[in-house]
Amino acid sequence: MALVLTFFALHWYLSVLMQTFFLHRYAAHQMFTMNPFWEKVFYIITFVSQGSSFLSPRAYGIMHRLHHAYADTEKDPHSPDFSDNLFDMMWKTKSYYNDIVHNRDTIDPKFKKGVPYWGAMEKFGDLWVVRLGWGILYTLVYIYAYQNLDMHWAFFFLLPFHYLMGPVHGAIINWFAHKYGYINFKVNDTAKNLLPFDFLMMGESYHNNHHKFGGRANFGGFRWHEFDPCYPLLLLLNGLHVIKLKRNNDLKYM
Template sequence: MFYIGCFFTQGSSYISAYTYGLIHRLHHAHTDKAEDPHSPHNDPNPFMMMWTTRNNYFNLYIGKTDAAEKYKKNLPDWERFDKIAHNYITRFCWIAIYIIVYALLATAWWQWLFLPATIIMGSLQGMAVNWWAHKFGYENYKLTNTSKNILPFDFIFWGEAYHNNHHKHPQRPNNATRWFEWDMGFQTMVFLQKLRIIKIK
């Protein structure tokens, strides 16, 4: 359900849940260090960080680089599905669909300027969280890394803006810790639990 849901909502930005989980664990293990797969401290600007993240991701995905077995434990893996959903032919099909949608709905030339952002929306979201949240914001916890909370009320990133909270408590499903913080992603988990689709530990 969630693999297919990610595929239809992420479209051309779809990435392997297994490799994403792996790269995320490596980020926590090596935050702000040279081994960090996506750190603003390893690149001079957010676009270079996006490119570095892309290379590190694909090197892990194709097996060019490896990670310790402890980082691979209990990661979701549907290899047969990824062969269909995670390839350039499928990505170009999504891009064609986006172009058709823009052609049907765009009413002014400047609206087409949003097409590139639509195509790489997943990368832009990752860049925003991983660049901004290590550069700007407030801290609830003093840690050995530069993670910060971008927004006091996260209505954009569904809880991912609470990056400092997440680095302090990486196993917690609710990234909000203070009274004014609101994690919409966690509230969605609560709703899915009520429907008996998931069970929150």
């Protein structure tokens, strides 16, 4: 049981870390810069962390910019207000995402400016055989634990979360943080802070804070209990000259 829980926790936190650090704060918001070498390094880490649910940094960045520009309107790629339920929203998000990945979209070019793009890595990570391979790997870990470590069969129900880890993290924020939680700031949408202490989403659940200050690298810090676990990592990487933090900005779609 310890092996499976450790494996699940590592996959959960590495995946959400790369989503908030690389896809969200870098690809979408450009809160910091990095040189081409480090960009490719974090592309690879994102691919390994998300595995079967690898999300294109380019598509993610574009979609998230649209979310900020058109939050809770018909143009929002993922709004609970325009979806029948959580799964309907996730399906609509998937369709929107695929249109961007396969260049079928008609999105204003201003939302695409500066998003990172490593074509070979994105195409490789999107291959169905690669996604299937990751899924088989996750399943084999559970089969091994079941056969050799007396894992209870009920733990197999965690496997779907492994298969869809990236979209699951996105859905938690895009659905629940627009429905439940508390508000620090009045904004023109329904964004809320989902968790008083964000131990699950690495700062992502401070959604109301983020929608108020879209360019602020620290998502927490407005109340005594708000701690953004990703922000110290940004400071460390900035100090090591791996990234270069920008001054806070609040561009319209960011």
